[in-house]
Amino acid sequence: MKTRLFRNTLMAGLIVQAFSFAHSAAAADKIIKIDGSSTVYPITEAVAEEFQRAKGVKVTVGESGTGGGFKKFCRGETDISDASRPISQKEIDACKEGGVQFIELPIAYDALTVVVNGKNDWVKQITVAELKKIWEPGSKVKSWKEVNATYPDKPINLYGPGTASGTFDYFTEAVNGKAKSSRTDYTPSEDDNVLVQGVAGNAGGMAYFGLAYYLENTDKLKAVPVVAKEGGKPVLPSEATVMDGTYQPLSRPLFIYVNATSAAFKPEIKAFVNYYLENAPELVKEVKYVPLPKADYTAVKEHFKAMKPGTGFNGTSEVGIKITDLLSRIK
Amino acid sequence: MEHKASVLENLADVRAMIKRHKRNDTLFATLGLICLMLGLMTLMLLFWQLIADGHPKFNLDFLTEFPSRRAGRAGLLSAWVGSLLVMSVTFLTAVPIGVAAGLYLEEYAPKNWFTDLIEINVSNLAGVPSIIYGLLALGLFVYMLDFGQSILTAGLTLGLLILPIVIVSTREAIRAIPVSIREAAYGVGATKWQVVYDHVFKYSYGGILTGIIIGMARALGETAPIITIGALTFIAFLPPSPITTEPPFLNFEWLSSGFTVMPIQMFNWLSRPDHAFHVNAAATGALIIVVTLLMNGAAIWLRYKIRKNIKW
Numbered sequence: 001m002k003t004r005l006f007r008n009t010l011m012a013g014l015i016v017q018a019f020s021f022a023h024s025a026a027a028a029d030k031i032i033k034i035d036g037s038s039t040v041y042p043i044t045e046a047v048a049e050e051f052q053r054a055k056g057v058k059v060t061v062g063e064s065g066t067g068g069g070f071k072k073f074c075r076g077e078t079d080i081s082d083a084s085r086p087i088s089q090k091e092i093d094a095c096k097e098g099g100v101q102f103i104e105l106p107i108a109y110d111a112l113t114v115v116v117n118g119k120n121d122w123v124k125q126i127t128v129a130e131l132k133k134i135w136e137p138g139s140k141v142k143s144w145k146e147v148n149a150t151y152p153d154k155p156i157n158l159y160g161p162g163t164a165s166g167t168f169d170y171f172t173e174a175v176n177g178k179a180k181s182s183r184t185d186y187t188p189s190e191d192d193n194v195l196v197q198g199v200a201g202n203a204g205g206m207a208y209f210g211l212a213y214y215l216e217n218t219d220k221l222k223a224v225p226v227v228a229k230e231g232g233k234p235v236l237p238s239e240a241t242v243m244d245g246t247y248q249p250l251s252r253p254l255f256i257y258v259n260a261t262s263a264a265f266k267p268e269i270k271a272f273v274n275y276y277l278e279n280a281p282e283l284v285k286e287v288k289y290v291p292l293p294k295a296d297y298t299a300v301k302e303h304f305k306a307m308k309p310g311t312g313f314n315g316t317s318e319v320g321i322k323i324t325d326l327l328s329r330i331k
Numbered sequence: 332m333e334h335k336a337s338v339l340e341n342l343a344d345v346r347a348m349i350k351r352h353k354r355n356d357t358l359f360a361t362l363g364l365i366c367l368m369l370g371l372m373t374l375m376l377l378f379w380q381l382i383a384d385g386h387p388k389f390n391l392d393f394l395t396e397f398p399s400r401r402a403g404r405a406g407l408l409s410a411w412v413g414s415l416l417v418m419s420v421t422f423l424t425a426v427p428i429g430v431a432a433g434l435y436l437e438e439y440a441p442k443n444w445f446t447d448l449i450e451i452n453v454s455n456l457a458g459v460p461s462i463i464y465g466l467l468a469l470g471l472f473v474y475m476l477d478f479g480q481s482i483l484t485a486g487l488t489l490g491l492l493i494l495p496i497v498i499v500s501t502r503e504a505i506r507a508i509p510v511s512i513r514e515a516a517y518g519v520g521a522t523k524w525q526v527v528y529d530h531v532f533k534y535s536y537g538g539i540l541t542g543i544i545i546g547m548a549r550a551l552g553e554t555a556p557i558i559t560i561g562a563l564t565f566i567a568f569l570p571p572s573p574i575t576t577e578p579p580f581l582n583f584e585w586l587s588s589g590f591t592v593m594p595i596q597m598f599n600w601l602s603r604p605d606h607a608f609h610v611n612a613a614a615t616g617a618l619i620i621v622v623t624l625l626m627n628g629a630a631i632w633l634r635y636k637i638r639k640n641i642k643w
Contacts, residue, residue: 045564212604
């Protein structure tokens with residue numbers, strides 16, 4: 001009887017307490033809340049881990065995707081949003097409605113890598129036109145011979161990211177000229193490791209995904225050098241070719257969006273972003289992404305110091321834009 | 332005379348028939364065994380593979396370290412604590428409500444079309460995909476009731492998710508109690524509540540418990556609804572402790588804390604490019620299976636113990 005009474009009191013107390021503490025706890029403790037892209041996640045995780053260790057400020061990072069992250073960000077639920085593509089017009093409107101001003105900061109590059117099976121010895125390079133022929137909507141290419149007459153008549157098996165992914169958006173924009181327009185009869189997966197497995201187990205396989213996934217699987221896969229324009233030089237994705245801007249059009253910038261009000265009034269947010277930009281060159285490399293050139297980080301730091309809100313993209317995505325040009329667009 | 336002769340005449344046929352039926356029996360038994368083995372072996376193979384891949388991480392450090400960008404340093408601490416706290420909220424909400432609802436539907440509810448409607452709905456709810464519960468919870472708990480992306484929200488969401496399971500298994504357990512027990516109790520002058528509490532509930536306790544534990548085991552492995560309501564992936568600190576050194580010794584701040592759970596960590600590690608993280612994922616998977624098996628084992632053991640004590 002006694003224990004039952006105790007249990008009842010506990011339950012009642014629990015409910016009352018739950019309501020009263022739901023709000024106050026967040027204010028009591030300084031927590032930096034970050035959510036967004038799963039592509040940017042490893043970089044932000046690395047920075048969060050080091051920052052928390054060095055400064056003792058609590059940081060949490062979620063990965064609900066670029067779109068999911070912006071939803072929370074524009075409601076003011078998070079301080080920083082990770083994004084693998086620029087903010088869209090819809091999201092800009094949502095932020096305006098939520099009264100959230102943001103500072104757009106490029107923090108690293110990711111090189112989308114076109115890969116084929118390790119045993120594929122016929123593809124030595126690929127032009128963007130050939131990529132388009134393979135991936136454009138309604139493409140009927142079924143055999144490697146149809147891509148290039150010198151290739152053997154072997155079936156081509158395509159793997160690619162799901163349509164919700166930022167990688168898909170960027171690749172289709174860069175190759176097919178329009179974001180989200182792609183042939184649909186390929187094997188999609190949101191998990192890049194599944195794409196790796198697919199191409200590794202299929203002699204005629206082909207896929208595209210972030211450089212990090214290729215670098216961890218060089219024993220099974222082969223990266224294909226990309227020729228940007230007819231007659232140009234084939235370029236392999238690497239830190240060097242991405243940083244000097246020759247790996248085009250498949251290198252894309254990654255961003256963090258910082259809530260401008262948080263940055264202005266919460267010293268821990270400001271400290272975190274500065275720490276982010278200060279340590280990015282080293283940490284970005286460690287998680288196998290490509291850091292921006294030094295001069296660009298300096299420019300981004302200046303941009304953050306000046307606290308200029310807004311986006312340089314106007315709600316659309318663009319291929320092959322220089323970081324400094326981007327920043328100078330925001331007045 | 333003639334009849335007897337006909338049996339003798341057909342003896343060979345009868346024997347053939349018996350033989351045929353026996354063969355069919357063996358055939359079906361073999362088929363059944365193969366089906367059983369297929370299911371069991373797949374699970375065993377999977378479990379074995381997880382252990383083979385994940386065994387380098389079977390150490391205490393894995394349970395006492397926070398997530399990290401370095402696979403070797405990354406651990407499950409925030410995840411298993413998160414799972415534990417979420418599960419306790421789930422337990423404290425789903426069990427009292429579910430058992431009470433089951434008792435009501437079985438013992439008190441009038442048999443009419445409205446009750447039938449509720450019954451059909453409860454059974455259907457048990458089969459609704461978990462992501463739907465996540466969406467419901469996002470609207471209801473996170474935004475309408477403003478609980479935020481907290482342990483409380485996650486616990487309540489999973490509570491809702493397993494509620495139909497608890498209700499259905501409670502009812503099944505109660506139905507297994509013979510009517511004669513109730514009649515005997517009424518016969519000696521017991522009130523309805525006395526019948527329900529002292530007899531029906533006590534005797535069906537084992538079955539109810541099994542349902543609860545199976546529900547909890549399912550909740551433990553759920554990822555989709557938890558991601559939908561906004562669970563974190565990187566969280567390198569623990570929620571405030573539920574027990575404090577100062578009176579009143581209990582602290583409920585943890586309910587509003589952000590959190591992560593084991594399946595989410597596993598999912599994240601599995602999607603990493605670095606193969607070293609896949610070892611962590613395998614180890615987490617093995618741990619989840621072990622905990623689930625232990626919970627199911629506990630259910631079987633408790634049911635056995637309780638059944639043994641029931642003397643009608």
